[in-house]
Amino acid sequence: MERALRLARSKNKVARAGNPPHEPLLVVVLGPTASGKTALALAIARRFRGEIVNCDSVAMYRDFEIGTAKPTAAERAEIPHHLLDFVDPLADITAGEYARQAHEVLRQIVSRETASHATTAPEKASPEIAPSETESRAPLPIVTGGTGLYLRALLEGLFPGPQRSEPLRDRLRARAEKLGATHLHRILRKLDPPAAERIHPNDIPKVIRAIEVCLSSRDPYRRASQRMPRQTPGSASCQPSRRTSRPTSRRSMTELWQQGREPLRGFRILRLGLNPEREALYARINHRAAMMFDNARADEGRIDTGLIAETERLLAKYGDRARPLASLGYKQAVQFLRGDLDRESALAAAQQAHRNYAKRQITWFRREPDVLWLAGFGDDTAIQAEAIAAVAREI
Numbered sequence: 001m002e003r004a005l006r007l008a009r010s011k012n013k014v015a016r017a018g019n020p021p022h023e024p025l026l027v028v029v030l031g032p033t034a035s036g037k038t039a040l041a042l043a044i045a046r047r048f049r050g051e052i053v054n055c056d057s058v059a060m061y062r063d064f065e066i067g068t069a070k071p072t073a074a075e076r077a078e079i080p081h082h083l084l085d086f087v088d089p090l091a092d093i094t095a096g097e098y099a100r101q102a103h104e105v106l107r108q109i110v111s112r113e114t115a116s117h118a119t120t121a122p123e124k125a126s127p128e129i130a131p132s133e134t135e136s137r138a139p140l141p142i143v144t145g146g147t148g149l150y151l152r153a154l155l156e157g158l159f160p161g162p163q164r165s166e167p168l169r170d171r172l173r174a175r176a177e178k179l180g181a182t183h184l185h186r187i188l189r190k191l192d193p194p195a196a197e198r199i200h201p202n203d204i205p206k207v208i209r210a211i212e213v214c215l216s217s218r219d220p221y222r223r224a225s226q227r228m229p230r231q232t233p234g235s236a237s238c239q240p241s242r243r244t245s246r247p248t249s250r251r252s253m254t255e256l257w258q259q260g261r262e263p264l265r266g267f268r269i270l271r272l273g274l275n276p277e278r279e280a281l282y283a284r285i286n287h288r289a290a291m292m293f294d295n296a297r298a299d300e301g302r303i304d305t306g307l308i309a310e311t312e313r314l315l316a317k318y319g320d321r322a323r324p325l326a327s328l329g330y331k332q333a334v335q336f337l338r339g340d341l342d343r344e345s346a347l348a349a350a351q352q353a354h355r356n357y358a359k360r361q362i363t364w365f366r367r368e369p370d371v372l373w374l375a376g377f378g379d380d381t382a383i384q385a386e387a388i389a390a391v392a393r394e395i
Helices: 002-016 037-048 073-078 095-111 131-136 148-156 166-179 181-191 193-198 204-216 222-227 253-257 278-294 307-321 330-337 343-365 381-394
Strands: 025-030 050-054 140-144 268-274 371-374
Touching: 025 037, 025 148, 025 381, 037 050, 037 073, 037 140, 037 268, 037 381, 050 095, 095 140, 095 148, 148 343, 166 181, 166 204, 181 193, 181 204, 268 381, 278 307, 278 343, 307 330, 330 343, 371 381
Parallel strands: 025 140, 025 268, 050 140, 268 371
Antiparallel strands: none
């Protein structure tokens, strides 16, 4: 009964979003790392002839495989995947750039003629949807990934922030290298305390962007006008002064974020959130990190022995300038290869970092609106059945 009520509430929330029922459905699978998002997205895609759009910022980079837990080659051959392996490791992709590309991909998926796609037959018949109905429907777009900022950029839009300033970014990166990540985070905390609360000190690219926005954005008159006293004709305060004639108040990223965002339109959005028990999640995180460090993915036909060997090859190919080498798992593998940590300490550090990341993701996704929370892992057949039933009700 409780499960049925949750499904009904989810249906009502989607209907209340103000989107006409004829608009195509977009399914979003969100949750912390190692919660089984990929497994759930694949199960939904198999049932509804879906196509999966990646929303993991590190999985967007080419050549980074083991540490990102990307779908296997067999899974990618079975189900169309988008926005994987399309960014050069020496380049950068912002949340705004990702959102623009994801918008285009989503439009292409729902506008594609159904006759041009082969139908994936469901393993089991479902009482909610007949096979002929599934075959006649357009592909179902499924966005999945754990990068909350990029997902928010896609679904809710971004603020009209200033353009990138590479000279400023270079200076901030140099300062981080010299004085440490916490130094930059202290600067951000002074400029924009709410943004500092949301952004982890070790997430240097996001800290730099937030500082860049604060330093580059100006609101010449808004705050200054608020400071001006009421004036009467002929009063001394009407005379121009050096202080009020050229006001240059900075605007924080938080202020800009609250204004002028353009949300994704043309879709009904169903958010499915994975919420496994915390201790079980942490145990799975620890196990997965250990497997990454110790084992290759045999289904890919690899000759390496895991994350450390992959990291060694990536360092040889790109040097330490490859941005994903600072991400979880790869960072600790680099520290091991440089002799800063022994293997056991590197693994323990990677496990701790992933657990901390999962905790931040849970906090972030709890702020997402209208999420149907599923109390388990995405590879659990009962959770998959519950999610599939929720999707079926919306289609």
